[in-house]
Amino acid sequence: MFFLALVFQPNTKALKLQISYSKDKLIRKSIKVTGSKSETNRSLLLQALFSDISIENLSNSDDGEVMQKGLATSKGVVDIHHAGTAMRFLTAYFASQEGKEVVLTGSHRMQERPIKVLVEALRELGAEITYEKNEGYPPIKIRGKKLTNNQVSLPANISSQYISALLLIAPSLENGLELELVGKITSVPYIKMTLGLLDHIGVETEFEGNQIRVTPKKSIEKTTLVVESDWSSASYFYSIVALADVGTEIKLSSYKENSLQGDSILAKVYTDFGVETSFSEHQITLSKVRESEVDTISYDLSNAPDIAQTISVTCFGLGMGCRLTGLHTLPIKETDRLAAMQTELQKVGATVVIDHESLTLQPSKPIVSGATIDTYHDHRMAMAFGPLGLKTTLIVNDAGVVSKSYPDFWKDLKTLGFSTEEL
Ligand SMILES: O=C(O)C1=C[C@@H](OP(=O)(O)O)[C@@H](O)[C@H](O)C1
Numbered sequence: 001m002f003f004l005a006l007v008f009q010p011n012t013k014a015l016k017l018q019i020s021y022s023k024d025k026l027i028r029k030s031i032k033v034t035g036s037k038s039e040t041n042r043s044l045l046l047q048a049l050f051s052d053i054s055i056e057n058l059s060n061s062d063d064g065e066v067m068q069k070g071l072a073t074s075k076g077v078v079d080i081h082h083a084g085t086a087m088r089f090l091t092a093y094f095a096s097q098e099g100k101e102v103v104l105t106g107s108h109r110m111q112e113r114p115i116k117v118l119v120e121a122l123r124e125l126g127a128e129i130t131y132e133k134n135e136g137y138p139p140i141k142i143r144g145k146k147l148t149n150n151q152v153s154l155p156a157n158i159s160s161q162y163i164s165a166l167l168l169i170a171p172s173l174e175n176g177l178e179l180e181l182v183g184k185i186t187s188v189p190y191i192k193m194t195l196g197l198l199d200h201i202g203v204e205t206e207f208e209g210n211q212i213r214v215t216p217k218k219s220i221e222k223t224t225l226v227v228e229s230d231w232s233s234a235s236y237f238y239s240i241v242a243l244a245d246v247g248t249e250i251k252l253s254s255y256k257e258n259s260l261q262g263d264s265i266l267a268k269v270y271t272d273f274g275v276e277t278s279f280s281e282h283q284i285t286l287s288k289v290r291e292s293e294v295d296t297i298s299y300d301l302s303n304a305p306d307i308a309q310t311i312s313v314t315c316f317g318l319g320m321g322c323r324l325t326g327l328h329t330l331p332i333k334e335t336d337r338l339a340a341m342q343t344e345l346q347k348v349g350a351t352v353v354i355d356h357e358s359l360t361l362q363p364s365k366p367i368v369s370g371a372t373i374d375t376y377h378d379h380r381m382a383m384a385f386g387p388l389g390l391k392t393t394l395i396v397n398d399a400g401v402v403s404k405s406y407p408d409f410w411k412d413l414k415t416l417g418f419s420t421e422e423l
């Protein structure tokens, strides 16, 4: 039996927890994972523009909550805390809403996450946005206006969220929108997710090469958007199954085979770790069918950046190596994830080399026990290291950060046989 100790710091949730794991309990359990935060925040914005939309299986995450609060505000300060999607999507939303005037701000880290590309694109469309502190970064002051220009070109290699933000408001603009994407397009599945949702509500779109066109739409038919559960959150269960014994099985709902979420690539990636996925109705079953047969894996994750941390920890826990590339967006996420992963993996005994867009982990067997993992206000640092509790004893600082995308994470680990105890 191993122990995973969780430390909740004051001013997040002043609670220390210790988690233990008993092998026998893990097999054949079912978990209902909350809705995708990406689909939720897109659907909420579309609902604000088209009242004929209803939404099911909304995410219960902090990011979903701040998005809802933001959309319900017309004047004053809107604080979206750590939520990148809320920051970017609400910037576009408020810029296009005549009569609304807000200062959009966020956490200390959010004030270090760039927004210039989006602000400049919106200004070209006619928006009135000014910086309150540092040029290129939140907080920003937005005075909503009717945007009538409809052509803009913008860099596409920094964050796809700028592009999704523009696409989401596009059908509500008098003249629609034509985007020219400059440079190598990053996180492409998230752009396709946005277009997929627009398509679902009956908006005409076209994405060819580096051009995207969206036709304006005054009203839509009554539509229900059913949010699929979060695939990035599913990654931690893939990791648990990969680190557990052959025969382990976990069922997750509600998922579908034709997902809008790029992180559904997990089903393919984890076959490298001996995990097979089967789909039935709204459920997926993850089964450990064999031990991993490879020593080192290589992946370009420019289309699935949010699963890089999970995969690195899985590899480390199995004694495998990995070379993950396409990680150029990681330094501007909730923390500099490349630096954070190198520091924290080294604490448990890994040898890790990083550069500006890649992480290389050497295969290695021994795992240092009793390490304290820092989470840097990043939900994915906490959740990526959680499964390692199957292999060793470790402490996770500020474990409450998981609420950004998955508030029930530790509770659900408990369901799997990890028992949590306050420290
Ligand atoms: O559009 C989205 O919902 C997201 C896009 C990705 O960001 P980038 O496009 O900045 O890589 C991803 O990392 C983030 O968690 C969610």
Ligand SMILES: C=C(OP(=O)(O)O)C(=O)O
Residues within 6 Å of the ligand: 082, 083, 084, 085, 086, 306, 333, 334, 380, 405
């Ligand atoms: C990068 C992430 O979120 P965001 O950019 O929406 O804050 C994430 O959830 O991993």
